[in-house]
Amino acid sequence: GQQVMQIPQYQHVQEGEDFTTYCNSSTTLSNIQWYKQRPGGHPVFLIQLVKSGEVKKQKRLTFQFGEAKKNSSLHITATQTTDVGTYFCAGKTNDYKLSFGAGTTVTVRA
Amino acid sequence: EPEVTQTPSHQVTQMGQEVILRCVPISNHLYFYWYRQILGQKVEFLVSFYNNEISEKSEIFDDQFSVERPDGSNFTLKIRSTKLEDSAMYFCASIFRGQNYGYTFGSGTRLTVV
Numbered sequence: 149g150q151q152v153m154q155i156p157q158y159q160h161v162q163e164g165e166d167f168t169t170y171c172n173s174s175t176t177l178s179n180i181q182w183y184k185q186r187p188g189g190h191p192v193f194l195i196q197l198v199k200s201g202e203v204k205k206q207k208r209l210t211f212q213f214g215e216a217k218k219n220s221s222l223h224i225t226a227t228q229t230t231d232v233g234t235y236f237c238a239g240k241t242n243d244y245k246l247s248f249g250a251g252t253t254v255t256v257r258a
Numbered sequence: 259e260p261e262v263t264q265t266p267s268h269q270v271t272q273m274g275q276e277v278i279l280r281c282v283p284i285s286n287h288l289y290f291y292w293y294r295q296i297l298g299q300k301v302e303f304l305v306s307f308y309n310n311e312i313s314e315k316s317e318i319f320d321d322q323f324s325v326e327r328p329d330g331s332n333f334t335l336k337i338r339s340t341k342l343e344d345s346a347m348y349f350c351a352s353i354f355r356g357q358n359y360g361y362t363f364g365s366g367t368r369l370t371v372v
Binding site for chain 1: 291301306313360361363366
């Protein structure tokens with residue numbers, strides 16, 4: 149079945165630094181979504197990428213979808229303490245199932 | 259902003275007992291889902307529901323699990339005979355249409371089987 153892999157599992161970042169989390173799917177995706185889960189919270193939708201090679205930005209967050217629609221990345225610049233949480237990518241191949249990666253848990257050193 | 263509502267927020271049950279987790283999806287949404295997350299682990303797909311029937315289910319969703327939309331608003335997940343390994347956070351989610359929308363998740367029900 150479809151597998152979505154995400155690295156790194158943990159990211160410890162100094163406040164103000166940049167970091168990137170990477171996502172790879174074993175199959176071609178119709179789209180990929182990114183979610184953020186704060187500690188003790190539920191996943192909250194951030195963005196969706198649909199087109200091959202698509203790049204989208206949300207303030208300090210930049211999301212990319214690979215040309216083959218099998219990989220994606222999230223890059224955060226100038227990390228802030230509000231960025232703490234787990235970032236999940238989730239891949240979709242049909243209407244009925246979204247498969248989540250294992251997530252990257254981000255901690256920030258002030 | 260519309261929300262997906264889940265009750266209860268925390269359920270403790272004896273092993274072997276039946277539990278029903280309840281969800282009220284956003285009113286105009288058409289696709290409904292249950293996911294679970296064992297503490298510290300990934301969010302795992304259980305089942306999707308569309309047009310009053312199961313669309314897809316995972317290998318986790320065995321005969322002990324069932325879903326219902328009994329009255330057009332509530333969406334329930336029943337676990338018939340709970341096991342210790344069913345302890346997890348269970349999230350309900352809904353979307354308006356299938357393809358190009360982000361999921362709205364509820365706050366979850368933490369199920370503890372003792």
